[in-house]
Amino acid sequence: MSQSYDRGLIEDFGRWQEFSAGMWAWVLHKFTGWVLIGYLFTHIAVLSTAIPAATGDPAIYTGTLQSLEELALVRVLEVGLLSVAVFHILNGVRLLFVDLGVGLNAQDKSFYASLVLTGAIVVASVPTFISGAF
Amino acid sequence: MAERYSSFEPKGTRWFLQRLTAGFLVVVLAFHFMLLHFVHHAYEITFMGTQARMTQVGYFATMVLFLVTATFHGVNGVYNALVNQGLSGTRKTAVKYVLVGAGLLLALQGTRVALAMTGMDVTF
Numbered sequence: 001m002s003q004s005y006d007r008g009l010i011e012d013f014g015r016w017q018e019f020s021a022g023m024w025a026w027v028l029h030k031f032t033g034w035v036l037i038g039y040l041f042t043h044i045a046v047l048s049t050a051i052p053a054a055t056g057d058p059a060i061y062t063g064t065l066q067s068l069e070e071l072a073l074v075r076v077l078e079v080g081l082l083s084v085a086v087f088h089i090l091n092g093v094r095l096l097f098v099d100l101g102v103g104l105n106a107q108d109k110s111f112y113a114s115l116v117l118t119g120a121i122v123v124a125s126v127p128t129f130i131s132g133a134f
Numbered sequence: 135m136a137e138r139y140s141s142f143e144p145k146g147t148r149w150f151l152q153r154l155t156a157g158f159l160v161v162v163l164a165f166h167f168m169l170l171h172f173v174h175h176a177y178e179i180t181f182m183g184t185q186a187r188m189t190q191v192g193y194f195a196t197m198v199l200f201l202v203t204a205t206f207h208g209v210n211g212v213y214n215a216l217v218n219q220g221l222s223g224t225r226k227t228a229v230k231y232v233l234v235g236a237g238l239l240l241a242l243q244g245t246r247v248a249l250a251m252t253g254m255d256v257t258f
């Protein structure tokens with residue numbers, strides 16, 4: 001099914017000006033995947049305050065999370081995380097379809113659709129994400 | 135001929151597991167964001183609220199499964215990306231064990247956290 005197609009090395013990022021849509025999709029999917037796994041480690045570290053909270057003072061957990069949420073910087077980073085996650089999900093679903101052989105001729109279009117949809121979802125969510133922070 | 139950009143060996147075991155976990159993650163990750171940003175606001179999260187959710191068996195099971203699946207998917211993704219970049223030999227083996235170790239630690243700590251969220255004492 002997948003014959004090789006000589007597009008040169010995408011791993012050679014210096015060629016970015018010659019990248020096609022599929023190559024951008026690949027780069028962005030990598031970048032967002034790495035951000036998500038990095039976040040997961042941080043997330044569990046922060047949530048670990050639940051361990052002392054369980055036996056002692058619940059405020060250790062509540063206070064840590066709420067003071068993080070009070071920082072405007074954290075809110076901005078959360079919007080970034082949302083964009084990253086939404087793109088990774090939508091593009092990931094697109095990849096699942098591609099692997100099932102669905103929509104092979106509309107790959108560029110479906111990639112652009114993922115980008116546009118990511119943008120729309122993020123913009124629509126911004127008010128909820130930053131409410132009360134500024 | 136369709137273009138295909140993937141770091142995974144098509145139809146290999148890692149490829150398959152990456153897709154299997156992805157299918158599950160789509161659902162839970164979207165659910166997680168909806169619940170903790172729109173149903174409950176992130177800045178209103180309290181230990182009591184978390185505990186109320188985590189003491190429900192279904193929610194608890196979903197979160198632990200989410201933890202394990204996301205950890206696997208993330209670590210498998212990173213490993214595969216490095217192999218795709220040409221990692222081989224001893225370095226490949228070393229990276230593999232470091233990643234397996236990091237993944238296990240994350241899942242272990244995450245499980246402790248999940249239990250603590252129900253109110254259990256997990257200190258030792």
Ligand code: HEM
Pocket residue numbers: 036037039040043044047078081085163166170176179183184185187188197198200201202204243244245246247248
């Ligand atoms: C900024 C957005 C996010 C917020 C505010 C958030 C908040 C939380 C909170 C409060 C909990 C504790 C459970 C509860 O109270 O119901 C939790 C658990 C969890 N979250 Fe998130 N989360 C976010 C994004 C993410 C993302 C992107 C991932 C995946 C990479 C993720 C993975 C998890 C996992 C696996 C657990 C379970 C932890 C365990 O069992 O120890 N979260 N999250």
Ligand code: HEM
Pocket residue numbers: 029030031032033034036037040088089090092093095096139140141142152153156157159160161163164204205207208209210211212214215
């Ligand atoms: C929510 C739904 C998700 C979907 C649909 C999804 C889908 C996918 C797919 C299909 C791939 C393989 C791409 C390829 O063939 O090269 C992949 C790679 C990856 N994913 Fe996900 N994923 C999801 C969530 C996550 C989460 C929560 C994390 C982090 C904890 C994550 C981290 C990664 C990483 C690190 C890679 C490897 C990227 C690379 O090749 O460098 N993904 N994802």
